[in-house]
Amino acid sequence: MSNIGYHLLLSIxxxxxxxxxxxxxxxxxxxGIEIFGKLLKQFFFISLITFAYVGYKYKYVTTDEVGFYIFSSFILVGLLKYSIFFTLKKYRILYGGNHRNVIIIGNGKSVDELKxxxxxxxxxxxNLSHIFDLKKEKKKExxxxxxxxxxxxxDEIYISINTLTHREINSFIHFADNNLKTIKFLPDSKNTFLRNLAVEYYGYIPIIALRTIPLDKEVNKRIKRFFDVVFSLIIIIIILSWLTPLIALLIKLESRGPIFFKQKRNGLNYEEFYCFKFRSMHLNPIADLEQVQKNDPRITKIGKFIRKTSIDELPQFFNVLLGDMSVVGPRPHMxxxxxxxxxxVDKFMVRHFIKPGITGLAQTNGFRGEVETEKDIINRVKYDIFYLENWSLLLDIKIIIATIINAIKGEKKAY
Known part of the structure; x- marks a missing residue:
């Protein structure tokens, strides 16, 4: 592809x-995954332009040749972009270069976390130069x-909104603007979980929305639904088609009762649906009331194995096909x-703005299974809210890969 016209058009x-x-x-x-997403988006449109140009200009160039050209370009550009990205990271660690001097003003949990x-x-x-906690002589500090x-x-000033008055914050904004300094704010104590604020304009009136949810956009809903259906069909046809009869036989040989266990869960907009699983316990009257605990006597021998490997969750791909669940999302509770x-639990209901998932960001970060302490459920909600505010198809793929790796390795709370 040495045509000057093509490369000029491509550059534009x-x-x-x-x-x-x-x-x-x-x-x-x-x-790193954000960079990969930008690369995919960039080369998707570049591919369309390349195929259109070649189809119009050349008759004897094959699709394979164009495909190889685009693929090799993607790899080379990706390697260059990642090389620069990771080289700068190493440079900052080894030589202390390419750094930004920062200070933090204020106190509280968010300040400690940022430190x-x-x-x-x-x-x-x-390079954190100093923290002015404003605990003693506030005006002097x-x-x-x-x-x-x-x-x-x-270079940058980070301010805890919770510590300063509105007038003091405005004073810092004025100071930063007039001294060419970057100023950023840490959310106040009421914003326990980071909000993804969005500014919308009603005519010329600015309106601040508390959070943006990517899956509120119709195009993102369709992309996620298409992925869910295709992925679920692959799992059902390739795995469940032969695994279900085998698991069914093992369940029936060990204990009486149905092969599948269904339980009411809350999903999108808090609506109830039946969540499907392979039955892993003996029939008991408290299945809908008490979570499974370690060494729970209700669990059968085959149940212990399928829970450890997460095989018991596989029937939920039928829930995905029915539209009650997604492959990735907040895990639904009984x-x-x-x-x-x-x-x-503060913000718990926010999880129901999107469909629940078979796996989720919280589960791949160690917060799956039994809720043993209040910290477990708080962190689970924290990850779920981050997910719904920062959803992308690449994030879904990353979570799925992490889930598969965790299932193979075995998880501590998979019981």
């Missing part, structure tokens, strides 16, 4: 596409912090527990 479209896809918006805090982030992630290149910014060439947590 590359710049236009990269502007709208934010291809070059890779920051020190960006994740830990800066100190435990040197590859991001943030505020003045000292501004002087410190000027004298020590601080109705009695949902009612309990809704009253005691």
């Amino acid at each position: 479209f590359w710049l236009i596409i990269s502007y709208y896809s934010s291809y070059y918006e890779v920051y020190r805090y960006s994740k 830990d982030f800066f100190t435990t992630n040197p590859d991001y290149g943030y 505020i003045l000292d912090s501004k002087n410190f910014v000027i004298q020590n060439k601080v 109705v009695s527990h949902t009612e309990m947590y809704a009253k005691s």
Whole structure:
């Protein structure tokens, strides 16, 4: 592909596409999977342009040749982009270069978490110069912090909204603007979980929405649904078609009762549905009331195995086909527990803005199975809210891969 016209056209479209896809918006805090998503988006449109140009201009160039050209370009550009990204990370760790001097103003849990982030992630290149906690002489510390910014060439100021008054915050914004400093804010104590705020305009009136949910967009709903249906059909045809009779036989040989266990769960918009599983317990009257615990006498021998390997969850792919669940999403709880947590756990109901999943971000981060402490359910909700506010198809794929790896390795709370 040495045609000058093609490369000129490609260069123009590359710049236009990269502007709208934010291809070059890779920051020190960006994740590897985000970069991969930008690469896929960029090359999807570049592929369309290439095939269109070749189809119009050349008659004897085969699809395989064009495909190889695009694939090899994708690999080379990806290697270059990732090389720069990871080289900068190493450079920051080994030589302390490409860093940003930062200070934190305020106190509280969010300040402590940000301090830990800066100190435990040197590859991001943030040099935490000082923390002004404003606990003693507030006015003096505020003045000292501004002087410190000027004298020590601080690049970024992080402020805890909870610690300052509205007037003091405005004063810092004015100071930062007039001294060419970046200012960022930590959410206040009421925002226990990070909000993904969005600004919408009603005419010329700015309206702030508390969070954006990508799956509220129709195009994202259709993409996720298409993926769910295709993935579920693959699992049902390739795995469940032969595994179900085998598991059914083993369940029947050990204990009386049905092969499948169905239980009411709360799903999208808090609506109830029946969640399917392979039966892993002896028939008992408290199956809908008490979670399974370690060494639970209700669990059968085959049940112990299918729970450990997560095989008992596989019938939920039928729930996905029916539209009650998604492959990835917040795990649904039994109705009695949902009612309990809704009253005691802040933001718990937010999980029901999207469909529940067979697996989820919380489960791949160690919060699956029995809820032993309040911390377990709080962290589960925290991950679920992060997922619904930051959904992408790539994130779903990443969670699925992590789930498969965890199932093979075996999980501590898989009982």
